[in-house]
Amino acid sequence: xQQVKQNSPSLxxxxxxxxxxxxxxxxxxxxxxxxxxxxxxxxxxxxxSISSIKDKNEDGRFTVFLNKSAKHLSLHIVPSQPGDSAVxxxxxxxxxxKYIFGTGTRLKVxx
Amino acid sequence: xxxxxxxxxxxxxxxxxxxxxxxxxxxxxxxxxxxRQDPGQGLRLIYYSQIVNDFQKGDIAxxxxxxxxxxxxxxxxxxxxxxxxxxxxxxxxxxxxxxxxQHFGDGTRLSIL
Numbered sequence: 383x384q385q386v387k388q389n390s391p392s393l394x395x396x397x398x399x400x401x402x403x404x405x406x407x408x409x410x411x412x413x414x415x416x417x418x419x420x421x422x423x424x425x426x427x428x429x430x431s432i433s434s435i436k437d438k439n440e441d442g443r444f445t446v447f448l449n450k451s452a453k454h455l456s457l458h459i460v461p462s463q464p465g466d467s468a469v470x471x472x473x474x475x476x477x478x479x480k481y482i483f484g485t486g487t488r489l490k491v492x493x
Numbered sequence: 494x495x496x497x498x499x500x501x502x503x504x505x506x507x508x509x510x511x512x513x514x515x516x517x518x519x520x521x522x523x524x525x526x527x528x529r530q531d532p533g534q535g536l537r538l539i540y541y542s543q544i545v546n547d548f549q550k551g552d553i554a555x556x557x558x559x560x561x562x563x564x565x566x567x568x569x570x571x572x573x574x575x576x577x578x579x580x581x582x583x584x585x586x587x588x589x590x591x592x593x594x595q596h597f598g599d600g601t602r603l604s605i606l
Contacts (some may be wrong), residue, residue, distance in 0.1 A: 386535070388535075413592075414592040416594055416595075418597075423502075423600070423602070424599050424600065425497075425499075425583055425585075425598050425599045425600050426536075426583070427597070428594040428595070428596060431592070431594055433592055471535060471536065473536075473595075475592070479543055479587070479590070480551075481538075483528075483535035484535050485533065485534055485535040
């Protein structure tokens with residue numbers, strides 16, 4: 383039973399446009415959510431997080447939105463750059479030591 | 494230079510052999526984790542440790558073992574009981590409890606000869 387789902391395996395976006403990556407979760411106990419970026423043969427790099435008391439968090443070109451009633455979060459990248467091409471994972475935690483990861487979305491930013 | 498060091502980057506195992514993957518950190522983080530990544534799948538938790546001399550099984554611990562004798566080190570042994578060990582293995586750390594991000598090493602790719 384997958385508690386964190388990324389239903390789009392891949393996404394292509396033109397350089398300069400907005401990239402929107404989506405993530406759905408089923409466990410209502412999750413209260414902390416994260417996005418990671420991963421290049422091939424490297425470890426994931428932490429991008430941005432949000433706690434359940436907020437519905438939006440921004441860091442530069444990256445914004446995460448949380449819709450608790452829909453159990454949905456999204457990552458917006460504006461403007462998208464070729465260096466953003468990577469696999470993006472969302473993850474969720476219920477405040478314990480365990481994190482549950484989605485299966486990832488491969489973003490390709492076209493120059 | 495602070496960080497998480499995983500070694501080796503590539504590892505080959507013969508059938509029936511145990512192999513040990515190294516993970517060392519100098520971030521002074523309390524918690525350490527091992528994940529496995531397979532193509533098209535997310536990161537699956539093998540083991541985690543919150544403090545020295547203590548560790549807990551994750552979701553796919555069968556065929557693996559760990560130790561946490563030092564805060565800085567959390568080696569993972571892939572035993573011969575793990576029937577499908579070919580994967581990308583990632584070590585992560587986290588500072589304390591609460592809502593903190595995990596930080597990852599660059600991984601070890603294990604292949605069967």
